[in-house]
Amino acid sequence: MPRRSEPGKRPTLADVAERAGVSAMTVSRVIAGNYPVAPPTRSKVLRAMRDLDYVVNAHARALAGATTKTVALVLDDATGPFFAFIARGVEQQAASEGRLCLLCTTHGDPERELAVVELLREQRAEAVILVGGAQDTDTYTERMASFARALDKSGSRLVLCGRPSPGPDVPATVVEYDNEGGAYAMTAYLLANGHRRIAYVGREPGLSTTDERVRGYRRAHADHGVAVDEGLIRPGTFTRESGAAATEALWDERGDATAVFAATDMVAAGVLKALRGRGVRVPEDVSVVGFDDIPLASDLTPALTTVHVPHEQLGREAVRLALHRGPDLDDRVVLGTHIVVRDSAAPLRP
Amino acid sequence: MPRRSEPGKRPTLADVAERAGVSAMTVSRVIAGNYPVAPPTRSKVLRAMRDLDYVVNAHARALAGATTKTVALVLDDATGPFFAFIARGVEQQAASEGRLCLLCTTHGDPERELAVVELLREQRAEAVILVGGAQDTDTYTERMASFARALDKSGSRLVLCGRPSPGPDVPATVVEYDNEGGAYAMTAYLLANGHRRIAYVGREPGLSTTDERVRGYRRAHADHGVAVDEGLIRPGTFTRESGAAATEALWDERGDATAVFAATDMVAAGVLKALRGRGVRVPEDVSVVGFDDIPLASDLTPALTTVHVPHEQLGREAVRLALHRGPDLDDRVVLGTHIVVRDSAAPLRP
DNA sequence: TGCCGAATCGTTACCGGAATCGGTCGGTCA
DNA sequence: TGACCGACCGATTCCGGTAACGATTCGGCA
Numbered sequence: 001m002p003r004r005s006e007p008g009k010r011p012t013l014a015d016v017a018e019r020a021g022v023s024a025m026t027v028s029r030v031i032a033g034n035y036p037v038a039p040p041t042r043s044k045v046l047r048a049m050r051d052l053d054y055v056v057n058a059h060a061r062a063l064a065g066a067t068t069k070t071v072a073l074v075l076d077d078a079t080g081p082f083f084a085f086i087a088r089g090v091e092q093q094a095a096s097e098g099r100l101c102l103l104c105t106t107h108g109d110p111e112r113e114l115a116v117v118e119l120l121r122e123q124r125a126e127a128v129i130l131v132g133g134a135q136d137t138d139t140y141t142e143r144m145a146s147f148a149r150a151l152d153k154s155g156s157r158l159v160l161c162g163r164p165s166p167g168p169d170v171p172a173t174v175v176e177y178d179n180e181g182g183a184y185a186m187t188a189y190l191l192a193n194g195h196r197r198i199a200y201v202g203r204e205p206g207l208s209t210t211d212e213r214v215r216g217y218r219r220a221h222a223d224h225g226v227a228v229d230e231g232l233i234r235p236g237t238f239t240r241e242s243g244a245a246a247t248e249a250l251w252d253e254r255g256d257a258t259a260v261f262a263a264t265d266m267v268a269a270g271v272l273k274a275l276r277g278r279g280v281r282v283p284e285d286v287s288v289v290g291f292d293d294i295p296l297a298s299d300l301t302p303a304l305t306t307v308h309v310p311h312e313q314l315g316r317e318a319v320r321l322a323l324h325r326g327p328d329l330d331d332r333v334v335l336g337t338h339i340v341v342r343d344s345a346a347p348l349r350p
Numbered sequence: 351m352p353r354r355s356e357p358g359k360r361p362t363l364a365d366v367a368e369r370a371g372v373s374a375m376t377v378s379r380v381i382a383g384n385y386p387v388a389p390p391t392r393s394k395v396l397r398a399m400r401d402l403d404y405v406v407n408a409h410a411r412a413l414a415g416a417t418t419k420t421v422a423l424v425l426d427d428a429t430g431p432f433f434a435f436i437a438r439g440v441e442q443q444a445a446s447e448g449r450l451c452l453l454c455t456t457h458g459d460p461e462r463e464l465a466v467v468e469l470l471r472e473q474r475a476e477a478v479i480l481v482g483g484a485q486d487t488d489t490y491t492e493r494m495a496s497f498a499r500a501l502d503k504s505g506s507r508l509v510l511c512g513r514p515s516p517g518p519d520v521p522a523t524v525v526e527y528d529n530e531g532g533a534y535a536m537t538a539y540l541l542a543n544g545h546r547r548i549a550y551v552g553r554e555p556g557l558s559t560t561d562e563r564v565r566g567y568r569r570a571h572a573d574h575g576v577a578v579d580e581g582l583i584r585p586g587t588f589t590r591e592s593g594a595a596a597t598e599a600l601w602d603e604r605g606d607a608t609a610v611f612a613a614t615d616m617v618a619a620g621v622l623k624a625l626r627g628r629g630v631r632v633p634e635d636v637s638v639v640g641f642d643d644i645p646l647a648s649d650l651t652p653a654l655t656t657v658h659v660p661h662e663q664l665g666r667e668a669v670r671l672a673l674h675r676g677p678d679l680d681d682r683v684v685l686g687t688h689i690v691v692r693d694s695a696a697p698l699r700p
Numbered sequence: 701t702g703c704c705g706a707a708t709c710g711t712t713a714c715c716g717g718a719a720t721c722g723g724t725c726g727g728t729c730a
Numbered sequence: 731t732g733a734c735c736g737a738c739c740g741a742t743t744c745c746g747g748t749a750a751c752g753a754t755t756c757g758g759c760a
Contacts, residue, residue, distance in 0.1 A: 056746085101452065119450065364717095
């Protein structure tokens with residue numbers, strides 16, 4: 001028998017069905033829209049739905065076998081310089097595919113990352129998108145592989161976004177961008193402008209991102225027949241302070257670099273600050289370039305020449321690939337990067 | 351009879367129960383932990399859960415009457431200058447209260463906002479947090495009231511964050527910050543520094559935020575016995591370009607302002623750029639101040655003196671208030687603002 | 701007139717947990 | 731010694747949908 005609508009409760013399918021004088025199944029079909037329902041019946045149902053202010057229960061629907069229509073985005077910290085752009089890409093693509101987006105943060109804590117993944121297993125999200133963040137590479141691969149398998153068992157797809165692939169035979173999707181190519185192009189640009197002593201500032205040890213960028217830096221040197229001066233590759237973290245400190249140290253030690261390739265735009269901001277403090281003019285005396293193309297880059301003085309990373313597209317692709325997977329679609333995509341020329345780099349002056 | 355665990359399926363409560371040799375209810379109690387279970391029984395159950403790699407189904411749980419443990423955050427655009435900070439506050443507080451966070455964006459489109467609210471009604475989110483964004487004030491109040499009532503019927507609480515209250519008798523929670531007070535303090539600061547002709551740049555018509563700030567601006571003038579020169583209050587939107595354009599127009603028309611109060615930091619960036627273009631020195635010739643205290647503020651040259659808005663706390667309070675409501679807790683909270691003195695404002699020089 | 705298939709709609713059986721209810725068992729207290 | 735209490739556990743029902751299958755109606759056509 002159809003459940004009568006008690007006053008305090010939210011209306012259910014059965015309530016709508018009763019009011020419309022049809023069965024619950026018919027109401028369900030009207031909502032789904034993928035099954036023929038006679039027009040008069042349909043309008044009766046729609047009317048009842050409106051009268052009762054009925055809304056489906058997403059959880060009941062999810063439980064009954066339909067998909068959850070949910071993707072989850074996991075990032076270090078929502079306030080990171082470019083996470084917002086990835087989030088926008090993810091949210092937009094998710095919305096356009098009729099999905100809702102769950103947001104979690106880990107603050108770079110692997111333990112919390114694990115807890116979050118467990119939480120998302122409970123949620124049965126269709127995709128779990130892990131974004132960026134520093135990784136200790138020794139356990140990274142197996143951690144990701146374990147996440148991928150666990151999520152797979154719960155019916156979710158793991159997507160690694162801007163993170164290295166955990167290797168083959170792991171049920172995960174990877175969306176990366178061309179770190180090496182970007183660094184190569186930028187280094188080649190500086191070399192073509194006559195620079196020969198190009199410092200690389202902010203090499204964070206054990207971070208694949210850094211390794212790839214340095215690889216591009218080296219390859220560009222090799223292709224231009226220029227030997228890399230190892231003393232110009234300076235370690236550091238991806239912060240403004242680190243960029244400033246590394247620059248101070250470099251100039252204290254030797255002041256002969258004519259260009260500085262900062263590991264990130266944030267590092268470049270620190271580099272610029274340190275150089276300004278020393279009275280070094282940019283780009284007249286020294287050229288400075290960055291990587292990422294965050295909004296800050298165009299706000300700096302001088303506006304920063306940098307490598308553009310398609311953050312928003314990264315997020316979009318992550319959702320797209322996770323949702324429609326097939327034999328024709330690849331499990332790994334590498335998005336292109338390109339340099340953006342602004343005012344902080346100039347040809348070498350004799 | 352307990353359902354036997356078919357190979358392909360995810361394990362359920364019944365599977366765990368069967369393996370542990372107890373009833374499903376007992377397993378449920380072990381998980382909930384709020385009901386006595388004999389230690390041997392408990393460990394048997396825990397073991398079975400581990401063996402089967404069991405995870406609860408959040409949707410089944412939500413359906414069975416427990417709460418959804420979910421809050422929803424709705425904002426214009428994740429890449430806005432301070433939305434990320436609100437998002438961080440919301441996510442952190444949600445996480446610390448054991449809730450998951452749904453993220454939706456509207457791109458300032460009221461129609462999409464409505465669609466999003468409907469979607470969230472289906473999700474039965476415990477709280478729906480609407481953040482900032484431009485509002486056409488004529489229909490705003492009734493729209494919010496309608497949202498509040500609709501969500502209330504679906505068991506969700508509407509939270510307006512940084513938005514004006516829709517009035518009493520509406521089942522909504524409001525978390526605001528002191529726009530008028532911040533503008534008052536900043537204007538008073540400039541007046542105390544000897545400035546008498548203080549331009550207000552970026553009054554966006556029909557936006558309550560603007561109205562409140564201008565009110566503080568006026569009140570400070572009145573309290574200091576200084577007449578407001580209406581010609582110094584300039585309209586505009588909250589963008590860099592608008593700030594630059596308004597400054598150009600103002601200086602073309604009259605160049606006698608000794609200080610500029612920009613409606614937002616972003617506007618201030620435009621003001622600074624326009625002044626720099628005209629060779630006007632900041633703060634030697636003209637003082638410039640902003641509102642919001644976004645990261646950009648400290649990156650500008652000179653670093654911007656501005657009004658700090660506690661964005662992160664705003665998000666945190668939104669979740670906190672929505673979750674534990676009671677007769678002792680208020681439905682409306684106004685967070686304080688305060689000025690942050692940096693380098694862009696100086697005493698008036700004779 | 702009678703058969704057949706398409707169009708519609710209802711019935712039944714879950715989905716995976718939580719809550720209610722009731723019952724067993726060991727021990728306390730008068 | 732018997733009433734009573736609290737810890738502990740299981741059967742049952744319900745939550746609000748969906749999928750699969752069955753039933754019914756009706757027009758076309760032989």
